[in-house]
Amino acid sequence: MAGHIFKFLGYIFILKNILIKNLHEPFKKIASGFQYFNTVFQFAPVGLSIIRISDNQFLEINHCFTNYLGLLGEDVIGKTPLEVGFNATDWTKILDYAKNNKPHSGATSLGNLEISLEREGSGIAAISAETIQLGHEECILMSLTDIKELKSLHTEMVRLDRLNLVGQMAAGIAHEIRNPMTTVRGYLQLMGEKTQDMGQKSTLHFMIEELDRANTIIKEFLTLAKSHKPNYQIFNLNTLLQNLHPLIEADSFTQNKQIRFTPGDIPDIEISPKDITQMVLNICRNGLEAMSEGGCLTIQTYKKNHTVVLAIKDEGHGIPKELLEKLGTPFFTTKESGTGLGLSICYKIAKSHNARIDVLSSPEGTQFLISFPLQSILISSD
Ligand SMILES: Nc1ncnc2c1ncn2[C@@H]1O[C@H](COP(=O)(O)OP(=O)(O)OP(=O)(O)O)[C@@H](O)[C@H]1O
Numbered sequence: 154m155a156g157h158i159f160k161f162l163g164y165i166f167i168l169k170n171i172l173i174k175n176l177h178e179p180f181k182k183i184a185s186g187f188q189y190f191n192t193v194f195q196f197a198p199v200g201l202s203i204i205r206i207s208d209n210q211f212l213e214i215n216h217c218f219t220n221y222l223g224l225l226g227e228d229v230i231g232k233t234p235l236e237v238g239f240n241a242t243d244w245t246k247i248l249d250y251a252k253n254n255k256p257h258s259g260a261t262s263l264g265n266l267e268i269s270l271e272r273e274g275s276g277i278a279a280i281s282a283e284t285i286q287l288g289h290e291e292c293i294l295m296s297l298t299d300i301k302e303l304k305s306l307h308t309e310m311v312r313l314d315r316l317n318l319v320g321q322m323a324a325g326i327a328h329e330i331r332n333p334m335t336t337v338r339g340y341l342q343l344m345g346e347k348t349q350d351m352g353q354k355s356t357l358h359f360m361i362e363e364l365d366r367a368n369t370i371i372k373e374f375l376t377l378a379k380s381h382k383p384n385y386q387i388f389n390l391n392t393l394l395q396n397l398h399p400l401i402e403a404d405s406f407t408q409n410k411q412i413r414f415t416p417g418d419i420p421d422i423e424i425s426p427k428d429i430t431q432m433v434l435n436i437c438r439n440g441l442e443a444m445s446e447g448g449c450l451t452i453q454t455y456k457k458n459h460t461v462v463l464a465i466k467d468e469g470h471g472i473p474k475e476l477l478e479k480l481g482t483p484f485f486t487t488k489e490s491g492t493g494l495g496l497s498i499c500y501k502i503a504k505s506h507n508a509r510i511d512v513l514s515s516p517e518g519t520q521f522l523i524s525f526p527l528q529s530i531l532i533s534s535d
């Protein structure tokens with residue numbers, strides 16, 4: 154009797170194993186497959202949502218899509234696009250497309266429709282849609298890409314392009330103006346030599362000076378607009394500054410100001426000596442102009458991390474915070490006779506050297522820190 158019972162239990166055990174293997178396994182596979190696709194859907198790096206066409210309700214929506222809407226998933230499911238902020242015109246376009254294209258028809262899907270929500274500060278997104286059949290329901294599968302940054306990048310590119318064109322035109326005009334100016338200057342000089350009238354002589358002299366000033370402005374502007382290939386050499390900044398020292402010193406002496414040069418232990422770097430000379434002179438000139446008599450301009454060099462730093466510090470009136478961001482903008486000047494091109498040229502030179510300019514300023518003075526990379530710079534052609 155006991156033998157029969159054991160036999161019976163044995164059959165049940167075998168049957169159970171067969172059932173588990175043949176019935177449970179497929180369910181497990183289906184469940185893990187569902188989980189797999191759900192994870193892909195939820196965490197896809199583009200916004201995805203499924204909308205039922207019959208009542209326009211969201212059936213599914215992923216994280217990326219809800220992030221754009223600024224809502225939680227559960228607040229969107231069951232709602233219509235209009236209820237979560239879609240613009241009526243945009244939604245009609247999507248719906249019209251869906252109604253005119255049967256599911257899986259292979260017709261071209263609706264691509265990159267630019268939308269923005271009916272809500273202040275909403276970003277711009279591109280929507281693509283495809284009609285799909287899920288069970289008995291016709292649905293719209295909608296993808297969304299946030300293109301706010303792309304859009305602003307594009308706007309900036311258009312602006313720069315326009316600026317570039319204006320720059321090129323201005324450079325062309327500036328160049329052409331110089332020829333007639335040279336002619337006028339020549340005649341004025343001739344008239345000045347011929348006339349005996351001292352009053353007229355000084356007027357003519359003044360006119361020539363004004364023409365020269367205009368010519369200097371044009372020359373500086375052209376330096377800024379023109380793309381020239383800097384002549385890079387392995388050079389030591391200290392040597393360059395030592396050579397320049399007498400020139401800056403002479404400038405400061407005539408203004409009753411002092412200059413201090415403290416060269417640090419720095420390695421040679423790849424620079425264009427002509428360009429850096431212009432940069433140093435422009436920054437030193439600004440520093441001297443900002444200081445009252447007795448002030449001291451300090452020029453320092455040192456090595457810091459992977460850079461060689463040139464620091465030019467003055468004891469001038471400083472630069473107000475709101476003007477700091479304007480530094481380097483062509484023609485930005487607070488000086489009566491300034492052209493506002495000095496620092497623009499410096500920034501352009503720094504860029505071509507892969508160097509960065511930091512400005513620290515307070516009412517006690519201003520410090521320009523120019524950091525040159527130690528590694529051989531990538532010689533840029535502009
Ligand atoms: N060291 C400084 N201290 C205070 N203000 C400064 C200093 N350097 C620059 N600035 C401010 O930045 C402005 C722009 O300087 P930038 O050298 O470009 O032109 P500018 O000196 O006015 O004219 P220029 O083209 O003749 O050099 C100056 O007008 C001044 O207001």
Ligand SMILES: [Mg+2]
Nearest residue numbers: 435439495496
């Ligand atoms: Mg200047």
